[in-house]
Amino acid sequence: MAAQLYKTTSGRLFHAGKIAIITVGYLRWLGVPTKVFSVGNYRRKAMGFVGKLPQNFFDFGNQEAAQSRRKLAIECLRDMIRWLEDGGQVGILDASNTTEERRREVYDILISEDIHPVFIESICDKQDIIEANIRSVKITSPDYIGWDREEAVKDYWKRINNHLGHYQTISDTSLSFVKMINVGERIIVNNVKGYLQSRIVFYLMNLHVSPRIIYFAQTGESLNEMSQKADAELNPEGIRYAHNLKNFLLTLREKEKKQRKEEGWGDEDERTLTIWTSARRRSYQTAKPFEDEGYIVKQRSSMAELNLGEADGLTVDEIKAKFPEEYEKKQQDLYHHRYPRAESYHDLAVRLESIILELEHEKNDVLIIAHETVLKCLYAYLFDQPEDEIPRNIIPKNYLIEIIPSAYGCRDTRMEIEYTVDQTVPSLTNPNCDV
Amino acid sequence: MYSKIVNFDSLVLFMVGLPARGKTYVAQKVCRYLQWLSVSTKVFNVGNYRRKLHGAHQMHSFFDPHNTEGEIARREAAFEALNDMIKWFLEEDGTVAIFDATNSTRERRIMIIDHCKKYDVQVMFVESICQDESLILQNIMDVKLSSPDYKDMDPEQAAEDFRARISHYEEVYESVNETPSEKDFTYIKLINVGSQAVINMIQGYLQSRIVYYLMNLHILPRSIFFSRHGESVYNLEGKIGGDSSLSPRGRKYSLALPELIKANLGDQPLTVWTSTLKRTIETAKHLQYPKLQWKALDELDAGVCDGMTYEEIEAKYPEDYFNRDEDKFNYRYRGGESYRDVVYRLEPVIMELERQQNILIIGHQAILRCIYAYFQKLSQDDLPYIKIPLHTVIKLTPKAYTCHEDRYKIDIDAAEAGRKGNSFELLDHIKKRANAIKV
Numbered sequence: 001m002a003a004q005l006y007k008t009t010s011g012r013l014f015h016a017g018k019i020a021i022i023t024v025g026y027l028r029w030l031g032v033p034t035k036v037f038s039v040g041n042y043r044r045k046a047m048g049f050v051g052k053l054p055q056n057f058f059d060f061g062n063q064e065a066a067q068s069r070r071k072l073a074i075e076c077l078r079d080m081i082r083w084l085e086d087g088g089q090v091g092i093l094d095a096s097n098t099t100e101e102r103r104r105e106v107y108d109i110l111i112s113e114d115i116h117p118v119f120i121e122s123i124c125d126k127q128d129i130i131e132a133n134i135r136s137v138k139i140t141s142p143d144y145i146g147w148d149r150e151e152a153v154k155d156y157w158k159r160i161n162n163h164l165g166h167y168q169t170i171s172d173t174s175l176s177f178v179k180m181i182n183v184g185e186r187i188i189v190n191n192v193k194g195y196l197q198s199r200i201v202f203y204l205m206n207l208h209v210s211p212r213i214i215y216f217a218q219t220g221e222s223l224n225e226m227s228q229k230a231d232a233e234l235n236p237e238g239i240r241y242a243h244n245l246k247n248f249l250l251t252l253r254e255k256e257k258k259q260r261k262e263e264g265w266g267d268e269d270e271r272t273l274t275i276w277t278s279a280r281r282r283s284y285q286t287a288k289p290f291e292d293e294g295y296i297v298k299q300r301s302s303m304a305e306l307n308l309g310e311a312d313g314l315t316v317d318e319i320k321a322k323f324p325e326e327y328e329k330k331q332q333d334l335y336h337h338r339y340p341r342a343e344s345y346h347d348l349a350v351r352l353e354s355i356i357l358e359l360e361h362e363k364n365d366v367l368i369i370a371h372e373t374v375l376k377c378l379y380a381y382l383f384d385q386p387e388d389e390i391p392r393n394i395i396p397k398n399y400l401i402e403i404i405p406s407a408y409g410c411r412d413t414r415m416e417i418e419y420t421v422d423q424t425v426p427s428l429t430n431p432n433c434d435v
Numbered sequence: 436m437y438s439k440i441v442n443f444d445s446l447v448l449f450m451v452g453l454p455a456r457g458k459t460y461v462a463q464k465v466c467r468y469l470q471w472l473s474v475s476t477k478v479f480n481v482g483n484y485r486r487k488l489h490g491a492h493q494m495h496s497f498f499d500p501h502n503t504e505g506e507i508a509r510r511e512a513a514f515e516a517l518n519d520m521i522k523w524f525l526e527e528d529g530t531v532a533i534f535d536a537t538n539s540t541r542e543r544r545i546m547i548i549d550h551c552k553k554y555d556v557q558v559m560f561v562e563s564i565c566q567d568e569s570l571i572l573q574n575i576m577d578v579k580l581s582s583p584d585y586k587d588m589d590p591e592q593a594a595e596d597f598r599a600r601i602s603h604y605e606e607v608y609e610s611v612n613e614t615p616s617e618k619d620f621t622y623i624k625l626i627n628v629g630s631q632a633v634i635n636m637i638q639g640y641l642q643s644r645i646v647y648y649l650m651n652l653h654i655l656p657r658s659i660f661f662s663r664h665g666e667s668v669y670n671l672e673g674k675i676g677g678d679s680s681l682s683p684r685g686r687k688y689s690l691a692l693p694e695l696i697k698a699n700l701g702d703q704p705l706t707v708w709t710s711t712l713k714r715t716i717e718t719a720k721h722l723q724y725p726k727l728q729w730k731a732l733d734e735l736d737a738g739v740c741d742g743m744t745y746e747e748i749e750a751k752y753p754e755d756y757f758n759r760d761e762d763k764f765n766y767r768y769r770g771g772e773s774y775r776d777v778v779y780r781l782e783p784v785i786m787e788l789e790r791q792q793n794i795l796i797i798g799h800q801a802i803l804r805c806i807y808a809y810f811q812k813l814s815q816d817d818l819p820y821i822k823i824p825l826h827t828v829i830k831l832t833p834k835a836y837t838c839h840e841d842r843y844k845i846d847i848d849a850a851e852a853g854r855k856g857n858s859f860e861l862l863d864h865i866k867k868r869a870n871a872i873k874v
Contacts, residue, residue, distance in 0.1 A: 173631065184637075185635070185636055186633070186634065186635045186636070187633070187634040187635075187637075188631070188632070188633050188634070189631065189632040189633075189634065189650065190630070190631045190632075191630055191631065201647075201650065202643070202647040202650075205634065205637060205643045205646065205647070227770070228770060229738050229739050229769070229770030229771070230739065230769070230770055231738065231739075231769050231770040279767070279776065301772070301773075301775075301776040301779060301780075302776075302779060302780060307736070340678065341678050341741075343730070347730045350730065350731075351730070351731070351780070353783070354779075354782065354783070357640075358640050361639070361640045361643060362640075
């Protein structure tokens with residue numbers, strides 16, 4: 001069992017939000033049961049929002065408040081332990097734990113329950129990063145609903161400064177810990193062993209918070225829509241779609257760029273666009289019009305569609321006839337089920353891990369032209385959906401999905417791709433992949 | 436039409452650290468890992484340049500920082516290596532160079548950075564720090580005493596000289612740190628083989644991959660065993676792919692396997708990895724060890740050709756059949772995979788293998804070829820032809836810079852799907868190469 005303990009400080013302002021959410025998403029996405037236990041939520045539930053708290057609640061000198069905070073933290077920890085014993089694998093304790101003494105206490109409790117603690121400490125000594133984070137994340141927290149913006153910012157600074165004087169950075173090298181300094185500029189990894197833990201570290205290394213856009217589009221239609229294995233070329237309709245997609249996206253980007261300029265965003269959005277495709281013909285051929293205009297197209301074989309195995313090339317009725325039992329099983333568990341020789345969505349999600357990490361790292365804008373099943377998984381990752389929702393995601397054909405990541409998750413806009421290229425051939429029907 | 440992994444910008448990894456801290460080991464591992472992933476990578480070892488320019492058999496006084504002549508000579512060697520490296524980037528389109536030297540002073544590192552900036556090459560320092568005396572001693576015994584520097588010298592005298600050499604470096608050694616001149620450098624410090632790592636200003640996906648790889652390395656003694664599944668029904672029928680069960684002879688092999696492993700390992704712990712296909716799971720059936728199924732270990736996907744014999748493929752897809760011979764590593768079955776695709780798919784498996792101790796992989800031919808090539812440093816041209824026979828266990832034991840190999844054949848006949856006129860005998864070739872690597 002591996003439990004992740006979230007150790008946060010002034011830097012957590014940035015990271016608690018970002019990492020808590022995305023780390024959870026990431027781990028859950030790998031099929032590992034994960035849950036965040038936030039002491040802040042316990043405090044809000046027990047005592048109400050900041051506005052209702054006594055003025056000096058976050059003062060270290062306030063013994064009474066310190067006692068009640070400690071009590072809540074222990075209660076939260078106990079709940080996490082219970083959850084882990086009931087089959088959870090990664091619990092994330094989101095609390096301050098700013099003193100060696102408190103960390104030792106948490107550590108001892110967990111070790112006595114045979115749970116492996118890893119501390120993640122986020123330190124930030126750059127005022128401008130903290131300020132930006134308070135403005136974009138912290139004051140949108142439930143604590144500050146109905147507050148004046150500037151008042152909320154001031155109040156949060158006060159809370160930080162109260163902590164600072166008593167704050168002890170982790171120095172006990174017998175603990176497993178990761179220290180992140182200034183949003184990943186510097187990372188210290190101590191005594192971190194085990195598969196999950198080392199994955200988490202790699203993941204933390206790849207996070208960044210600069211603004212960028214991710215676009216999703218399905219592949220164009222091919223000459224053989226029934227069989228993936230046939231790996232057919234695009235049909236005329238697919239080729240037209242490819243051109244329409246290119247025209248639509250490039251026009252959209254121009255428009256958005258102009259808009260940002262008018263809004264006074266300056267020159268910061270000189271991000272280039274890169275196109276990622278799978279190594280299947282209908283995927284990289286859909287990117288061809290971009291390539292012809294000089295855009296970089298990267299092929300990734302790991303982005304191939306979910307492999308349907310022996311169900312490939314069959315209609316729903318044929319599958320029902322040939323694999324009646326498997327068909328029934330699939331309806332029970334769309335996420336884990338595999339037809340003979342096929343991949344499950346879970347297999348696909350695991351296979352896509354390297355793509356996700358690369359996507360996290362990418363600072364430029366990316367258009368992903370991929371198959372429906374692949375986009376469903378990537379979408380679920382970005383939007384932190386539980387795994388059983390993945391097969392039910394809807395990624396419509398002829399739509400461009402624009403995704404803008406931000407500290408507290410992503411938001412998306414779906415746009416129907418306008419037809420600017422002459423359309424004379426009727427579109428072929430698309431068989432449903434999720435039979 | 437074949438994808439290159441990523442068009443990375445040029446990058447140099449500069450090793451930093453005192454002698455006998457495992458710098459060359461790290462340099463060799465990273466080099467192999469990247470080459471295996473088709474990233475063009477080369478190690479530039481300054482010690483080799485020094486020996487070429489000034490001869491081996493230099494006594495420790497040569498390395499004394501107060502010995503001006505020695506200092507000039509060593510600087511000359513470093514510059515020659517640096518120039519060759521830049522030449523390699525410019526003329527041979529290199530992607531990652533690994534500069535294997537002590538680079539132990541701040542002055543030297545700043546000089547290097549300034550030099551590389553002129554050519555737009557990114558720089559990352561990889562510092563290896565080891566405070567464990569017994570590890571250092573072991574490194575001296577395992578590697579240093581067999582170096583050309585100490586050829587024909589009494590081992591004790593050699594060890595003493597080497598210690599003196601280390602102390603010369605210690606006199607001037609400065610760790611990469613947060614001083615204003617270095618705080619913005621990209622670096623990773625590895626402290627006591629993975630117990631602590633400090634990672635600073637990592638940029639780009641390739642750098643983070645390298646860092647992650649470095650963090651997973653360990654040097655505990657262990658062995659990695661490979662075996663293909665026992666003979667399957669498809670093997671008997673000469674068909675490729677599929678998900679058939681074991682043949683009676685294959686089942687016999689699965690029964691014989693536990694004894695062979697036990698004789699080799701005794702009571703040591705072991706984990707068995709299989710694919711998700713029946714023939715590997717059935718082969719592992721009688722092994723009493725923890726088991727793990729990997730989807731990533733499934734056999735190369737032959738796409739539309741899955742389940743056919745080679746004769747059928749030749750008849751039905753003659754063009755594909757011959758294209759495959761042209762460039763077997765890059766050939767992708769229609770709707771399926773190429774060896775190159777499989778290498779990328781196996782990357783997480785390699786990463787996990789580096790982290791683990793004793794592992795037995797019961798796998799498939801193409802899969803084991805890719806993994807074997809990683810450990811035995813075989814090129815992409817050789818990889819698709821490596822002989823991994825049925826009913827044979829291959830044992831690899833990592834040594835300082837190479838893997839020691841043993842093969843155990845269990846005497847049960849097996850049929851193989853094979854192609855006419857394609858009996859590449861690589862075993863000799865492999866042995867020759869393995870001998871060449873053992874310096």
